Amino acid sequence: MHQTAGRGDAIKHVFMWPAFLIVLVVTLFPLIYALVVSFQAIRIVPPLPPRFVGVENYADILSSARFWGSMWTTSVIVFVSVALQFVIGFALALALHHNVPGANLYRVTFLLPMFLAPVCVALIARMIFHPYLGPVNDAMSGMGFGNIPFLTEPNLAVAVLITVEVWQWTPFVTLLMLAGLQSLPDEVFEAAKVDNIPAWRRFRDITFPMLLPLSVAVIFIRLIEGFKVIDTVFVLTGGGPGTATETLTLFAYNEGFKKFNLGYTSALSFTFLIIVIIVGTAYLAAAQRVMRRYA
Amino acid sequence: MAHVELSQLTKAFGAVTVIPPLDLDIEAGEFLVLVGPSGCGKTTTLRMLAGLETASSGTISIAGQDVTDTRPGERDCAMVFQNYALYPHMSVRDNIGYAMRVHGAAPAEIEARVGEAAELLGLTPYLDRKPKNLSGGQRQRVAIGRALVRQPQVFLFDEPLSNLDAKLRVEMRTEIKLLQRRLGTTTVYVTHDQVEAMTMADRVVVMHAGRIEQAADPITLYERPANRFVANFIGSPAMNFLSARIEGGAVHVGGQRLPLDPADAARLGDRTSVAFGIRPEHMRQAEAEAALSFTPEVVEPLGAHTLLLGHVGEEKVVAQVDPRFPAAPGEPCTVPVDMTQAHFFDPETDIRL
Ligand SMILES: Nc1ncnc2c1ncn2[C@@H]1O[C@H](COP(=O)(O)OP(=O)(O)OP(=O)(O)O)[C@@H](O)[C@H]1O
Ligand SMILES: [Mg+2]
Numbered sequence: 001m002h003q004t005a006g007r008g009d010a011i012k013h014v015f016m017w018p019a020f021l022i023v024l025v026v027t028l029f030p031l032i033y034a035l036v037v038s039f040q041a042i043r044i045v046p047p048l049p050p051r052f053v054g055v056e057n058y059a060d061i062l063s064s065a066r067f068w069g070s071m072w073t074t075s076v077i078v079f080v081s082v083a084l085q086f087v088i089g090f091a092l093a094l095a096l097h098h099n100v101p102g103a104n105l106y107r108v109t110f111l112l113p114m115f116l117a118p119v120c121v122a123l124i125a126r127m128i129f130h131p132y133l134g135p136v137n138d139a140m141s142g143m144g145f146g147n148i149p150f151l152t153e154p155n156l157a158v159a160v161l162i163t164v165e166v167w168q169w170t171p172f173v174t175l176l177m178l179a180g181l182q183s184l185p186d187e188v189f190e191a192a193k194v195d196n197i198p199a200w201r202r203f204r205d206i207t208f209p210m211l212l213p214l215s216v217a218v219i220f221i222r223l224i225e226g227f228k229v230i231d232t233v234f235v236l237t238g239g240g241p242g243t244a245t246e247t248l249t250l251f252a253y254n255e256g257f258k259k260f261n262l263g264y265t266s267a268l269s270f271t272f273l274i275i276v277i278i279v280g281t282a283y284l285a286a287a288q289r290v291m292r293r294y295a
Numbered sequence: 296m297a298h299v300e301l302s303q304l305t306k307a308f309g310a311v312t313v314i315p316p317l318d319l320d321i322e323a324g325e326f327l328v329l330v331g332p333s334g335c336g337k338t339t340t341l342r343m344l345a346g347l348e349t350a351s352s353g354t355i356s357i358a359g360q361d362v363t364d365t366r367p368g369e370r371d372c373a374m375v376f377q378n379y380a381l382y383p384h385m386s387v388r389d390n391i392g393y394a395m396r397v398h399g400a401a402p403a404e405i406e407a408r409v410g411e412a413a414e415l416l417g418l419t420p421y422l423d424r425k426p427k428n429l430s431g432g433q434r435q436r437v438a439i440g441r442a443l444v445r446q447p448q449v450f451l452f453d454e455p456l457s458n459l460d461a462k463l464r465v466e467m468r469t470e471i472k473l474l475q476r477r478l479g480t481t482t483v484y485v486t487h488d489q490v491e492a493m494t495m496a497d498r499v500v501v502m503h504a505g506r507i508e509q510a511a512d513p514i515t516l517y518e519r520p521a522n523r524f525v526a527n528f529i530g531s532p533a534m535n536f537l538s539a540r541i542e543g544g545a546v547h548v549g550g551q552r553l554p555l556d557p558a559d560a561a562r563l564g565d566r567t568s569v570a571f572g573i574r575p576e577h578m579r580q581a582e583a584e585a586a587l588s589f590t591p592e593v594v595e596p597l598g599a600h601t602l603l604l605g606h607v608g609e610e611k612v613v614a615q616v617d618p619r620f621p622a623a624p625g626e627p628c629t630v631p632v633d634m635t636q637a638h639f640f641d642p643e644t645d646i647r648l
Binding site for chain 1: 370383
């Protein structure tokens with residue numbers, strides 16, 4: 001069998017090449033094209049002919065304070081919001097799993113934020129946190145705090161962005177962690193109960209380690225997704241005040257669609273890709289370490 | 296006073312009553328086996344004892360204390376589950392010592408007790424392995440070890456051997472029994488295997504649809520089953536039941552006359568209808584002998600003895616005879632019947648007469 005279907009068989013090319021060409025055209029060509037562009041100076045408005053500039057774009061990026069600022073903003077938003085999403089999401093999943101009173105009501109509604117488009121969520125948040133019209137500030141002034149400039153003070157604006165991210169994406173974590181909890185074998189926990197292991201030790205020593213691989217995956221997905229955040233920021237603060245809340249993607253968008261500086265934008269995209277790869281790899285390596293302790 | 300007392304204990308899942316009121320006293324140090332067909336409520340009873348299932352009504356007390364509403368952890372029971380329920384991410388050592396560690400035992404003591412249990416169960420070479428790298432029998436022993444080191448008041452076993460192969464099951468059966476003897480811990484053991492029940496138990500509780508049919512030592516259960524269900528359930532191959540009539544000191548069955556043991560004859564008197572029970576292995580030569588003729592349809596030689604399967608009247612009958620007994624399929628034969636081992640049951644109530 002193996003021998004007859006071997007080398008000289010021309011039909012294999014008929015099966016192989018279409019797939020290969022599709023992959024080439026659909027994924028690799030745009031990537032390579034973007035990579036080439038990132039080494040050029042291209043402007044659409046006003047139009048300039050493409051000119052090869054080597055790594056100049058990259059050098060510009062690395063020496064730009066605005067880049068490092070957006071990097072910092074993105075990191076703060078991503079790491080803080082993912083941490084909160086995981087902790088709150090896991091806690092909610094546990095509550096749902098153990099049928100805490102009121103769980104049923106929440107079970108129906110908890111997925112809703114996830115289904116909303118981020119733009120809508122951001123618009124709603126913008127109303128809620130509006131300095132004069134928003135209910136949050138109404139309540140704050142009611143309690144005698146005066147008006148708080150939620151969207152125009154840099155730290156507060158970042159905090160609001162984190163809040164919105166957490167509000168929208170915690171359900172995702174809850175959903176996956178709940179599925180994970182429900183797949184754990186009951187008997188193991190019953191054995192622990194009979195052995196008089198207190199609830200928090202059951203969580204720390206049994207539930208958590210058994211869900212560790214899932215947790216690692218969920219956090220990974222949220223990290224990678226989090227780095228791409230743009231719509232929420234665009235609608236809520238537009239990156240302002242100044243560039244205080246500008247994230248990496250928003251920065252790239254501004255360069256590309258406001259300045260039409262395509263070479264620079266391509267280079268920025270690649271820098272972004274490299275950052276995500278580095279963060280992802282570092283995270284997975286660290287997670288592997290922790291998991292090896294348990295697995 | 297008994298060590299463990301269940302009184303008027305019931306359990307209903309929604310509208311379905313699984314355990315009607317149940318009373319059971321278990322003596323300190325006793326090895327009690329709950330046995331019965333699948334779905335008769337053995338596991339449910341055991342789980343109520345452990346506190347994993349709340350009783351619908353009635354009370355449970357352990358060592359004189361009412362534990363009906365006590366959390367599972369505070370009942371000082373240790374349970375071995377059918378599918379082991381080991382902590383998959385912990386080594387054998389950690390699995391066994393985990394509860395002690397959580398309860399703040401000194402590391403040296405944990406080490407000592409774990410070592411001792413491992414030694415006892417032949418687990419010493421595997422202490423650093425994870426459960427997934429162990430065989431079924433080894434996992435089962437880890438689960439037993441985990442229960443052992445806690446030195447609980449009561450051991451609870453839920454069909455701990457049902458996932459093992461036949462040979463290992465026989466070995467583990469003996470090991471568990473010896474271990475329990477040595478430790479003298481009160482034990483409740485659930486199984487649906489009557490051989491396991493008979494060989495291990497000090498006392499066997501035969502359950503059927505949540506009810507206790509009979510609670511007695513294995514020999515009593517075998518020799519004096521309280522009713523037809525127990526008679527049928529205990530013993531392999533199962534007892535033969537033939538509808539019969541008692542007249543003039545003899546059993547009349549399918550037109551044949553089997554003279555009764557005089558004591559039985561005096562006790563039973565004449566009856567128009569009884570269920571006459573005789574175990575296949577009691578179709579043998581004896582002092583109070585009778586004979587039963589039938590035509591075997593199948594002859595099954597098992598080596599140590601041979602089974603003859605046939606019908607007397609409309610009813611099936613199995614006889615266990617000597618391998619050299621002259622019998623062939625389709626040829627009428629006559630087997631001796633030891634009438635001292637005959638059982639009689641009321642055909643209406645199924646209760647032993
Ligand atoms: N959580 C539950 N909800 C509803 N019915 C249940 C539940 N648990 C058990 N039952 C029912 O209770 C009865 C007794 O179940 P139980 O598990 O005690 O049987 P068992 O004697 O252990 O049987 P087996 O030998 O098959 O393990 C069964 O009819 C079962 O369907
Ligand atoms: Mg069961």
